[in-house]
Every structure is written in structure tokens, then in C-alpha cells.
Amino acid sequence: MGRSTCCEKVGLKRGKWTAEEDEILVKYIQANGEGSWKSLPKNAGLLRCGKSCRLRWINYLRGDLKRGNITDEEDEMIVMLHKAFGNRWSTIASHLPGRTDNEIKNHWNSHLSRQSYRFLTSKHKAKTSIDVSTLVDQKKQRIGRVSRRVAKKYNKTRVLNNNKSPLSTTETSSPPLMVIEKQVDDCSNVVTKYSKENEADDDVISDDLESNWLMFLNDELFNIDYFLQDEGMDSSGVSRIHDEDLIEQWLAEIEAENINKTKGNVDEMNYESLSLESSKTMEYCHYETELDMEFGFTGFSMCDEEDHDMLVSLWEDDDPSLSGYVKVP
DNA sequence: AAGCTCATCAACCGCAGCCGT
């Protein structure tokens, strides 16, 4: 049996693509069309695996890609779509023409996730209303996640000292080692918050992690757990909305904000995709499953007709009793 | 100026789902 590895790299090139390789790939796809990625490299004369060719084409060489920085409007879309869909980057990308899932994923991980976390943390503390615009205005701030480098250093030290680890799973009732590492990585903005509150600099963050990490983890895991439970989030910090009152309030605030933006002489076309009718949206909404949530968000005009038809079809198949309930916008 | 740290992004990897046999 055994799965065929598409990535058997015998004699195949890896790493950065050269201009010559790009040219060969573009010419081949222009002549023969996309698809058949497995056989494409051989037919085109490229020493790459099919996956690599596909990725290069989709993320970089495709003609319909939008170049340049992600705009504030796109930022807002990404934040909202991420709230609805979680880390389903291809779904999010499908609503942002010219942007790839990889691009959006990178953008989220490097820009928006920490903004979202900071925003939500402050919301948690102050119970302020949701203001999406505050998420996308906080740019280029070096504070935020603990870098992978610091995490690596931390983890390396952990591995070296593993036998002495006070959190060894055989010695305490704490969660298994890997779980703790994952949680800290996912919620590593908390590290910065911890540091700032204690007036420590960046160097002290890693020192804390390495020397006092047990106390630190207990403290932070308690905070994270409390925060995520209160916000209805999963362990990756993705909001899963189960409370209809909460989402109604959220939608109403976004709608009100968009009205204000329009009044403020903002280009209405830019915000057209963000407009929605809360009552209609709520009428569609059920929040039990991911499918329901997707359908619920068809109230957004960001969902095109084809998507809508598909979701209506899925909805009706899933529960025939609801077929008369569905309205086509 | 040099070395270090960090953010960014292109690319890779592994897995899951789909489809044909």
C-alpha cells in the first residue's frame, strides 16, 4: 500500500524559483492550461515536483493576482471573514479577488493576529464595544508575538533541561508538555503583555521564560483559559460565535460603523461589500455548526450568487424542513 | 560598522478529501 509521496525529491530542485523556471512554467500553462500538476513538470521540462509548480503558479505567476500591500479595506474584510470562517484561508481568499490564501495567511500571522489579540484583550478588560477599525490601524508595531527565534531558544533550552523539567508529565498533573508549548505559542502575545505589565524589556521575556517559566506558564495559562472561555474561542484564539445576541450586537455595530464611514465621504464602493442587513442575516443564522455559520454569513453581500446558491442547496439538503425558510437576496 | 534580533514572505510538508478503478 503506502501513500505515493508527491514530494519524492530524487533529482528534483527545491528552494527559490529562478526567472528561467518561471518563464518555462508560464509558457507551458499558457499553452496547455492549468491542471495535471503531477505530469506538468516532466512535460514542461522542469526539475520540480508538481506541487511546487502548482504553488508557484497559484501564489505568484497567475495573471490575475493583485500586487502590492493589502489595503485597509482588505484588512477589515480579512478580520471579519476570519471571525466567520476561522483559519479557512482558501475560503477567505475566495472573497478577496487577486489575493491568495498563502498571502492572506502570512498577512494574518504577521499583522492581524496580534492586532486582533490585543484588541480582544483590551475588550476583555474594559468591555468596550467592538470597533473593527481599531484592528487595522495598529500597524508595524514591533511588540507582539514572541518571535520563533525566541521560542526556539526557549524550546531548545527546555529540551536540554528536559529531565529536570518541573512540568514533566510524569511528575505533575499539568497538561502534557507539547500541549503547553502549543498553547503558549498560539497565545504568545500574552508574553508581551506580561512583560509590559512588569516593566520588563524584550530580553527579560526570554529570561523569564527560561528561568521562571513554570510560574509564568501557570499564570498565563490561567489567564488564557479564562479569556478564551469568556470570548467563546478555541485554543488558537479563533472566535466561535455561539451566542445569537452577541453576533446580533456585533453585526449591528459593524453596520452602524459602515453607515458612519459612508457619511464620512468614504468611497462607498469600497465598503459595499461590507454592507449588510442585520435582520435578514440573523434570519438565516444558526450557529450550531460550521456549515450553519457559513450560511448565516450569506447575509453579507461579500457572498456571491454562486456561493449563495450552493449554500442554499446545502442548507436544504441538510434540513428539508427549512427549505421554505430560505430567501434569496 | 558590525552583530544581533525580528518581521515578512516564499516555499515546503503532511494530511485529508475526492475520484477513478
Place this chain on the structure above:
DNA sequence: GACGGCTGCGGTTGATGAGCT
């Protein structure tokens, strides 16, 4: 239904350049 191949997706990594000390 089982199997195997292909494709697409999401998580992760590594290279690189910018900023900082």
C-alpha cells in the same frame, strides 16, 4: 467497499532584509 493517485489546504520553516543596539 477498498485501494491508490491526485489535488488542495493549512501549518510550518527557512531565507532575507530592515531595524536596533
